[in-house]
């Protein structure tokens with residue numbers, strides 16, 4: 001079995017030590033960080049998500065898988081983020097209020113930093129007010145919101161409404177992403193764009209800045 005598949009399987013078992021050692025081994029063998037990320041870590045997490053959906057596994061297993069994901073991600077992050085390009089602009093990012101999923105949002109942050117943007121990461125459970133205040137105070141032109149739960153998606157719309165109320169809609173652009181979010185949803189709530197993954201978020205931000 002190839003090393004990337006072994007990383008995916010170790011992640012599914014929640015075996016963080018093996019994910020850490022296999023990721024280190026893969027990097028020593030010059031495997032592309034993006035390949036380790038997409039075909040190992042994200043692929044493993046996709047299987048976990050599906051097994052959780054059909055009640056084959058439960059929250060403790062998902063938590064262990066998330067911990068194992070970070071054991072690999074922590075090693076890949078410096079490689080994805082190392083661009084050496086001076087900052088091209090500021091982006092405020094966060095996972096919306098009520099939502100604690102932060103793996104995807106962190107990946108988006110890593111890719112943006114790698115593309116040379118200064119990222120102000122507000123973490124998870126971020127209110128519309130906190131997004132808008134951080135963007136205003138840091139003079140950031142972009143707010144990037146992530147949501148993984150259908151129940152927290154409306155917070156994205158509330159943030160856009162808040163920008164409107166404060167007269168900032170033309171100055172600060174809201175972009176949205178996360179597994180349940182879509183292009184249609186983004187235009188319904190008045191966000192300027194929908195990002196499918198970290199790379200597409202980078203493309204959008206480059207276009208907007």
Ligand code: B1M
Nearest residue numbers: 049053100101102103104144146149150177178179195197
């Ligand atoms: Co939760 N969870 N979870 N969970 N979890 C999902 C999202 C779920 C789909 C699982 C399922 O049922 N199959 C389901 C949501 C159902 C729904 O809303 N329709 C679910 C649920 C129900 C829950 C709880 C409610 C469970 C419970 O308590 N009963 C609970 C909610 C807690 C809360 O937030 N208030 C919960 C808890 C958790 C854990 C804490 C155990 C853990 C999170 C750990 C962490 O993040 N630190 C967890 C996990 C790991 C998942 C799954 C399995 C994996 C999510 C993930 O990290 N994926 C997830 C199933 C799934 O998504 N298939 C699930 C990997 C990550 C790289 O992908 O986040 O999609 P993703 O990010 C991608 C893109 O979406 C995009 O780029 C990223 C890179 O490609 N992207 C952006 C993301 N944000 C973006 C922003 C952008 C642009 C692109 O621009 C700004």
